[in-house]
Amino acid sequence: MRQGPALAALATAQFLVVLSTSIVNVALPAVSEGLALSSGALSWVVNAYVLAFGALLLPGGRLADLFGRRRMFAAGATVFALASLAAGLAPNAAALITARAVQGVGAALLAPAALALVLLVFPPGPAPAGAKRPGRGAALGVWGAVSGAGGAAGVILSGVLTEWYGWRAVFLVAVPLAAASLAATLLLVPADLPAGGDLDVVGALTSTAGLTALVYALAAGQPLAAVAGLVLLAVFADRQRRARAPLVPPRLLRTGRVAAANLAMTLLGAVWVGLFYFLPLYQQQVLGYGAMAAGLTQLPLALTVVAASTLAPRLPGRVGLAAALTALALGLGWLALARADGTFAVDLLGPSVLVGAGLGVAFVRLTALSTDGVPPADSGLAGGLVNTTRQIGGALGLALLTALAPTAADYRTAFATTALIAVLTTAAALLTLGPSTDAHTGAPANDPTRRQQS
Numbered sequence: 001m002r003q004g005p006a007l008a009a010l011a012t013a014q015f016l017v018v019l020s021t022s023i024v025n026v027a028l029p030a031v032s033e034g035l036a037l038s039s040g041a042l043s044w045v046v047n048a049y050v051l052a053f054g055a056l057l058l059p060g061g062r063l064a065d066l067f068g069r070r071r072m073f074a075a076g077a078t079v080f081a082l083a084s085l086a087a088g089l090a091p092n093a094a095a096l097i098t099a100r101a102v103q104g105v106g107a108a109l110l111a112p113a114a115l116a117l118v119l120l121v122f123p124p125g126p127a128p129a130g131a132k133r134p135g136r137g138a139a140l141g142v143w144g145a146v147s148g149a150g151g152a153a154g155v156i157l158s159g160v161l162t163e164w165y166g167w168r169a170v171f172l173v174a175v176p177l178a179a180a181s182l183a184a185t186l187l188l189v190p191a192d193l194p195a196g197g198d199l200d201v202v203g204a205l206t207s208t209a210g211l212t213a214l215v216y217a218l219a220a221g222q223p224l225a226a227v228a229g230l231v232l233l234a235v236f237a238d239r240q241r242r243a244r245a246p247l248v249p250p251r252l253l254r255t256g257r258v259a260a261a262n263l264a265m266t267l268l269g270a271v272w273v274g275l276f277y278f279l280p281l282y283q284q285q286v287l288g289y290g291a292m293a294a295g296l297t298q299l300p301l302a303l304t305v306v307a308a309s310t311l312a313p314r315l316p317g318r319v320g321l322a323a324a325l326t327a328l329a330l331g332l333g334w335l336a337l338a339r340a341d342g343t344f345a346v347d348l349l350g351p352s353v354l355v356g357a358g359l360g361v362a363f364v365r366l367t368a369l370s371t372d373g374v375p376p377a378d379s380g381l382a383g384g385l386v387n388t389t390r391q392i393g394g395a396l397g398l399a400l401l402t403a404l405a406p407t408a409a410d411y412r413t414a415f416a417t418t419a420l421i422a423v424l425t426t427a428a429a430l431l432t433l434g435p436s437t438d439a440h441t442g443a444p445a446n447d448p449t450r451r452q453q454s
Contacts, residue, residue: 061384159295270397
């Protein structure tokens with residue numbers, strides 16, 4: 001098996017599902033004009049995808065373990081491509097939002113299966129001496145890089161496509177990319193053996209319904225929906241303790257730093273989705289940028305994310321992660337001070353570099369920590385969990401931010417809130433990830449598993 005090309009095929013899928021969260025952002029004003037969407041409905045073009053993606057990732061990860069990772073990868077890529085086509089051809093707002101939700105369903109099947117396949121293709125430990133393949137740590141570095149860069153790249157590509165071909169192109173571009181990733185994966189990655197077992201249907205229903213209710217409550221200001229969501233999530237948590245085949249086995253949350261890393265990833269997801277929703281709106285509706293300019297001015301942020309992701313495995317453990325999250329908070333705080341008549345050089349370039357550096361390192365480190373020490377039978381579930389926490393964090397964060405800052409003119413409130421969330425993420429990482437960590441994985445220096453991700 002050619003592991004380098006296999007990693008490229010799987011990373012392309014991850015890049016695509018992350019890209020699809022932010023690629024609509026620069027196109028939102030054009031979508032609003034073309035389909036006559038209100039400002040409230042406009043946020044659901046983003047949130048329908050993010051919510052369906054996040055709420056169904058846990059069942060998606062479990063299905064990958066039960067029925068085979070490559071099989072679920074193929075199913076997810078097919079659904080994703082067809083839904084992307086439907087979104088690009090949508091005749092009205094309802095059809096577009098529905099297609100985006102179905103696109104999220106496909107992503108929920110695709111993303112955890114892709115990460116599980118990476119963990120199978122690249123076994124624990126460094127690559128053997130003289131081997132021409134990367135070790136698992138390097139593979140996860142690539143994974144983190146495309147996860148972080150996908151958000152910024154989506155904004156850049158959105159600007160170019162919207163300016164040249166119109167807003168429908170931002171959805172249609174996903175069709176050939178999904179098809180290419182699927183074909184390459186089927187060719188390069190051998191079929192895996194399903195783990196077998198049962199799907200916790202009750203757990204899947206209560207977790208999905210509970211998360212959906214919470215996001216709706218924040219977006220629509222419905223206290224009853226919030227109560228219902230919390231009750232359903234409490235039922236889900238109790239179910240996981242009692243079910244014969246729980247959707248999230250308690251043992252998984254006790255493995256390594258899975259629980260702590262996913263807590264931090266939830267908060268980071270809120271920052272990430274909120275940033276790439278409000279930054280293009282600020283640029284277009286406050287600064288008066290066109291779609292092309294709004295996209296291209298994201299280039300420093302995207303390049304910094306990629307560079308930081310590459311350097312992340314070389315940085316010292318918990319200190320490196322804390323420094324990255326601090327840089328992220330400072331960059332967002334700087335954006336909160338941006339002027340209504342600001343310029344790129346003064347108000348955007350510096351914050352973009354800080355935010356890109358923070359996101360790049362944090363995505364790599366938290367992804368590695370969330371899968372550290374997880375046995376192969378749970379690899380799909382672990383991949384589903386870390387994607388779930390990022391996407392659900394994004395959905396909850398965007399719902400909160402659009403409630404606090406309903407228009408682009410409220411950009412200061414939006415950026416200040418994301419900066420506060422970044423501070424909370426830093427605190428969560430420092431308090432829960434342990435005092436002494438390995439430079440590559442974040443594992444304790446005396447932990448026998450410390451070399452698994454190197």
